[in-house]
Amino acid sequence: MDANYFLGQDMIDALQNAYDKEISLTGKEIIKQIMDNAVVAKSEEVPMCQDTGFAVVFVELGQDVHIEGGSLEDAINEGVRRGYTDGFLRKSIVGHPLERENTGDNTPAVVYYKLVPGDNLKITVAPKGGGSENMSAIKMLKPAEGLEGVKQFVLDTVLAAGSNPCPPVIVGVGIGGTFEKAAMLSKESLLRAVGTPNPRPDIAVLEKELLNSINNLGIGPQGLGGRITALAVHVNVYPAHIASLPVAVNINCHANRHKEIIL
Amino acid sequence: MSEIKLITPVTDAITKKLRIGQKVLLNGVLYTGRDAAHKKMVELLDSGKELPIELQGQIIYYVGPSPAKPGQIIGSAGPTTSGRMDLYAPKLIALGLKGMVGKGKRSPDVIKALKQYNSVYFAAVGGAAALISKSIKKCQVVAYPELGPEAIYRLEVESFPVIVVNDTLGGDLYEEGTKKFAIRLK
Numbered sequence: 001m002d003a004n005y006f007l008g009q010d011m012i013d014a015l016q017n018a019y020d021k022e023i024s025l026t027g028k029e030i031i032k033q034i035m036d037n038a039v040v041a042k043s044e045e046v047p048m049c050q051d052t053g054f055a056v057v058f059v060e061l062g063q064d065v066h067i068e069g070g071s072l073e074d075a076i077n078e079g080v081r082r083g084y085t086d087g088f089l090r091k092s093i094v095g096h097p098l099e100r101e102n103t104g105d106n107t108p109a110v111v112y113y114k115l116v117p118g119d120n121l122k123i124t125v126a127p128k129g130g131g132s133e134n135m136s137a138i139k140m141l142k143p144a145e146g147l148e149g150v151k152q153f154v155l156d157t158v159l160a161a162g163s164n165p166c167p168p169v170i171v172g173v174g175i176g177g178t179f180e181k182a183a184m185l186s187k188e189s190l191l192r193a194v195g196t197p198n199p200r201p202d203i204a205v206l207e208k209e210l211l212n213s214i215n216n217l218g219i220g221p222q223g224l225g226g227r228i229t230a231l232a233v234h235v236n237v238y239p240a241h242i243a244s245l246p247v248a249v250n251i252n253c254h255a256n257r258h259k260e261i262i263l
Numbered sequence: 264m265s266e267i268k269l270i271t272p273v274t275d276a277i278t279k280k281l282r283i284g285q286k287v288l289l290n291g292v293l294y295t296g297r298d299a300a301h302k303k304m305v306e307l308l309d310s311g312k313e314l315p316i317e318l319q320g321q322i323i324y325y326v327g328p329s330p331a332k333p334g335q336i337i338g339s340a341g342p343t344t345s346g347r348m349d350l351y352a353p354k355l356i357a358l359g360l361k362g363m364v365g366k367g368k369r370s371p372d373v374i375k376a377l378k379q380y381n382s383v384y385f386a387a388v389g390g391a392a393a394l395i396s397k398s399i400k401k402c403q404v405v406a407y408p409e410l411g412p413e414a415i416y417r418l419e420v421e422s423f424p425v426i427v428v429n430d431t432l433g434g435d436l437y438e439e440g441t442k443k444f445a446i447r448l449k
């Protein structure tokens with residue numbers, strides 16, 4: 001619920017910065033409306049966007065934690081059910097991808113688990129809207145296509161997305177691993193506070209370069225033209241097979257929502 | 264940014280003056296409609312029946328709001344992707360629909376119909392749903408209540424902020440805006 005009502009300070013700062021930098025008057029006006037929207041959503045405790053998303057949940061489970069009284073996944077779904085019902089959030093999930101009957105309570109969530117040392121249980125909820133998720137893409141490049149191939153694919157994906165993911169966006173990129181690992185890397189990179197660089201200096205440089213090239217595309221806020229198409233590019237990498245170079249791009253809209261709790 | 268105030272219903276004389284990139288504040292009545300309601304309306308037309316709403320001079324807003332909290336007029340009500348209505352829109356434009364509000368590009372057929380019938384397409388800011396809801400003063404179902412959030416609602420709005428994207432001259436801000444601000448390297 002909170003994730004849908006309150007935009008994080010990292011996003012508010014990034015938007016203010018974007019407002020200062022945007023040279024298109026229309027673009028500036030749009031960024032201003034997005035910032036005003038965050039203020040209204042917060043003060044009235046209403047969702048900032050009517051698409052309150054698929055509940056994507058990342059669980060970091062300490063190895064020493066023992067959960068009693070039922071399954072964690074059931075508990076998470078019950079939380080989603082209550083949050084979306086009591087919080088007056090839109091129910092956007094259909095129970096069967098082809099039959100498309102709404103489940104009525106926004107369940108089930110998409111849940112990922114990671115086993116970590118210690119005795120904490122950390123749960124991060126990142127509701128994901130359909131508009132931006134639909135514009136994501138993955139490609140298995142040939143290793144010979146290298147860095148240039150990666151850059152080109154990221155730019156092509158953002159260009160093809162155009163106005164659909166409600167720019168300004170945050171672009172998550174996963175490079176390496178396998179098909180699904182690359183997708184996971186790109187999604188996880190979006191959990192970072194906006195604009196926090198990858199700790200690896202070479203990747204941080206790539207993030208900057210990509211941000212620059214994306215903003216040179218001219219798509220701008222809402223795709224109506226301008227210098228600020230993306231607020232940040234986050235790249236995560238992983239070792240790859242000698243024969244492959246997977247690249248995944250996951251786009252997040254300005255309603256970049258996430259909320260963590262540690263139990 | 265300077266603003267133009269529009270009060271619905273609108274006439275050709277008014278829509279013809281609008282140009283891409285202008286900021287407009289909409290006032291008066293807007294009708295909502297998404298895919299399901301559009302499909303039903305076009306089916307009625309195709310079978311020679313009357314529509315449940317009079318379209319002459321009106322504006323349709325593509326939206327499926329989140330549920331209203333107690334005491335709220337409407338839930339968060341930002342624009343949805345307009346492309347899904349492209350198949351149906353030209354028929355409604357031909358009947359006198361003078362404007363549509365949504366987000367995202369329109370098809371060449373829609374742009375052609377806008378030009379031919381002096382209608383315009385506006386973009387509202389996608390994701391600015393809480394802000395937009397504040398400009399909605401009244402909300403009442405007028406057709407297809409069985410569709411829930413996809414029913415046709417009659418909204419009364421005050422200073423609902425939108426931007427002209429496709430005007431009666433065939434202009435397209437998605438194309439022209441991007442071209443204007445793109446920096447081509449090499």
Ligand code: SF4
Binds near residue numbers: 050
């Ligand atoms: S892309 Fe994001 S801001 Fe746009 S409608 Fe979807 S959830 Fe809302």
